[in-house]
Amino acid sequence: MSKKKLRTVQKSEATAGLRASDPTRVTSEDLAGLAFFENVSGWALRRLARSATRRQLEQGAMVVRQNDEARSVYFLLSGAVHILVHFEEVGDLLVGVQRDKGSLVGWSAFMAPYRYTSSVRCEEASELLRIPRDTFDIVFEEDAYLGYKILKKVATTVDTRLEGAVTFLDSPIVPAEL
Amino acid sequence: MSAPVSKELELVRRSSFFEGLEDEHLEYFASRARRCTFGPGERVIVQGEPATSFYVLAEGKIELSFRKAGEEMALNEELGPEVEGQVPSHIVGHQGYPVGWASIVEPHFYRATATALERTEMLVLDRELFEAYAKERPDFGLKFMRRILWLIGNHLRMTRTRLVAARYGNMPQTVRALLNQNAATLSVTSPLHKIPHYLENRLTVDDAYHTLEVMKAEGDEVERELAAQIADLLDEVWREVKIFRQLQTTYELVAGATPTMSSEELRYRSCEAFAELFEDTDYVIRGEENLPDAPGHIFVMNHLSNHLDNLLPNDFILTLDTHFVASMILLKKYGRAPVRVVRKSDPGEYGHQKFYDRLGYIYVYSGYVDPADDPHVSSEHRRRLFLEAAREHLKNGRNVVICPEGTSTETENSPLPFKTGAFHLAANVRPEPLIVPIAVANFDKRLTRTRTAAIVHEPIKLSEHLGESIDGRALREFVDGYVYECFRDYVRGAVRLADKGREGSRSSP
Numbered sequence: 183m184s185k186k187k188l189r190t191v192q193k194s195e196a197t198a199g200l201r202a203s204d205p206t207r208v209t210s211e212d213l214a215g216l217a218f219f220e221n222v223s224g225w226a227l228r229r230l231a232r233s234a235t236r237r238q239l240e241q242g243a244m245v246v247r248q249n250d251e252a253r254s255v256y257f258l259l260s261g262a263v264h265i266l267v268h269f270e271e272v273g274d275l276l277v278g279v280q281r282d283k284g285s286l287v288g289w290s291a292f293m294a295p296y297r298y299t300s301s302v303r304c305e306e307a308s309e310l311l312r313i314p315r316d317t318f319d320i321v322f323e324e325d326a327y328l329g330y331k332i333l334k335k336v337a338t339t340v341d342t343r344l345e346g347a348v349t350f351l352d353s354p355i356v357p358a359e360l
Numbered sequence: 361m362s363a364p365v366s367k368e369l370e371l372v373r374r375s376s377f378f379e380g381l382e383d384e385h386l387e388y389f390a391s392r393a394r395r396c397t398f399g400p401g402e403r404v405i406v407q408g409e410p411a412t413s414f415y416v417l418a419e420g421k422i423e424l425s426f427r428k429a430g431e432e433m434a435l436n437e438e439l440g441p442e443v444e445g446q447v448p449s450h451i452v453g454h455q456g457y458p459v460g461w462a463s464i465v466e467p468h469f470y471r472a473t474a475t476a477l478e479r480t481e482m483l484v485l486d487r488e489l490f491e492a493y494a495k496e497r498p499d500f501g502l503k504f505m506r507r508i509l510w511l512i513g514n515h516l517r518m519t520r521t522r523l524v525a526a527r528y529g530n531m532p533q534t535v536r537a538l539l540n541q542n543a544a545t546l547s548v549t550s551p552l553h554k555i556p557h558y559l560e561n562r563l564t565v566d567d568a569y570h571t572l573e574v575m576k577a578e579g580d581e582v583e584r585e586l587a588a589q590i591a592d593l594l595d596e597v598w599r600e601v602k603i604f605r606q607l608q609t610t611y612e613l614v615a616g617a618t619p620t621m622s623s624e625e626l627r628y629r630s631c632e633a634f635a636e637l638f639e640d641t642d643y644v645i646r647g648e649e650n651l652p653d654a655p656g657h658i659f660v661m662n663h664l665s666n667h668l669d670n671l672l673p674n675d676f677i678l679t680l681d682t683h684f685v686a687s688m689i690l691l692k693k694y695g696r697a698p699v700r701v702v703r704k705s706d707p708g709e710y711g712h713q714k715f716y717d718r719l720g721y722i723y724v725y726s727g728y729v730d731p732a733d734d735p736h737v738s739s740e741h742r743r744r745l746f747l748e749a750a751r752e753h754l755k756n757g758r759n760v761v762i763c764p765e766g767t768s769t770e771t772e773n774s775p776l777p778f779k780t781g782a783f784h785l786a787a788n789v790r791p792e793p794l795i796v797p798i799a800v801a802n803f804d805k806r807l808t809r810t811r812t813a814a815i816v817h818e819p820i821k822l823s824e825h826l827g828e829s830i831d832g833r834a835l836r837e838f839v840d841g842y843v844y845e846c847f848r849d850y851v852r853g854a855v856r857l858a859d860k861g862r863e864g865s866r867s868s869p
Contacts, residue, residue, distance in 0.1 A: 293506055293513060299517060327494070327498035330501030330504075337505060340509065340512045341462070341471065343516060347516060347520055
């Protein structure tokens, strides 16, 4: 990572730490409560938490859009989101629904070319936790083996989604109304 | 002097999955990989079983299939879990293709079943090997997991595309959707963008094939992987292309034959070419025990329309059902190609005329009469000419194939009402030939996506039903009643036979 990028991330982490009363603030305990971060060391959780923010989104709000640059990873804290994929001549198709607490959204942020492969829209009012990709990169740079273990969890999530896609798409589906 | 590169190292270096991983890591794994050989039908991995190994396709072809969550897998004592009931997936034949990422990803149960379609060699790498090496070299571990993510991500995109396309679209649209899903990484100048256009027309599908081959060998990382994915996706299309090429070659074999070659020899060669084509398709034949011991009989069959995909560039379509009966049933039994009765070509049907003229088939007239055939000849006289020509062939021990409907239709509407010509012929030849009914099904579908069926039924001896002296009215009633009713059941039987499981397919009893 470039020094300039690193400075920006460090600055945003420092600023986030100062806003104790900020409703968007996230603590390492918040992260530790999510299954995805199980067994992730404390220093890494603190680092990730410093740059993480909470987002309250209304029903119908877009979390990410297909083909946009994947700058952040999201975790669903409450509510439900629809995963939509655009197909030429067909439109936006619903390919999955996430409603479990801690569900990972926007996994493309972990993989080049860092473009979201689907759009994600709130099915109902939802709360999500957002962590910038850059912060994960810093953690991975400091502890590559931890990075290996975190990416393994991402892979498990995507693998489960692949299995779900077969079942979901093989059942009757309708183009999503956007 | 550098040490020779092992086959294993060469393979992983070429595999797009291992792209971006340093050579020292590749050497580590290549030197520790085992080679495993699987015979046709043998399972490489089975969905739901503990995932202990990661595989790389070295040689051969595999089929990947998924069972939907919640569906039980029936067990077959000989072959293991049944494939029936699984969501069909795709066929993979490109070297370096990785199989069994579930060995790397928790909960470590295989997500798919991989079955060898031919003799297949795989490199096998045990899960512990990756785990231990990732701990020792975390820089590798991180990069490797990114490749795993890339692999699963590709599969996720591919699966979504395939399933959506299967529901909504055709093959060009599927490829277009796949290209769109990869728009973020694929160059706008990539020749891969031409593929959907090439696939739109049967005559340019070959260009699609060629472009994919070039891209697989010379494209950048994204192009190579996408080209391989598209090529696997189009496996069925390549089989269709092969059939189309065989049809073209067979047409040329007949229409372009030297003038000195006899009709008899051309009929034989054409039948041989068709037999080669049909051998690679999914078909089933029953009732061959009903074939008379010696030739010289009349074979009547329902006639099915042709799928438009078989339309040759000169607008001629080779009828598949009649050629199937001629090549797969009659040629095999008697060693001689039969003579068919065909409709006289209309003006402009140059391809039709050129082909059938050379085969020496017997023409019947349906409305249009070529002036060269003497316009003053009455239809009664033409019928007499037909009877004489057909009688001659029968007397010389040649089988004659007739489709009494005089036209063709889809399997679902078959048979249409019969004309009586074939039965008049039987009534006018002595010694009396047998009339052998053959019912066919599904030749109007794409040969790569259906199972065709043909059933030979017990021969009819006309005199046993109508006596020695047969009048036209009695014959008409016999054909409209008894024969037609029988044939309706026969065709339904052929449809049922085609619908049955794969057991017994591509074979005679």
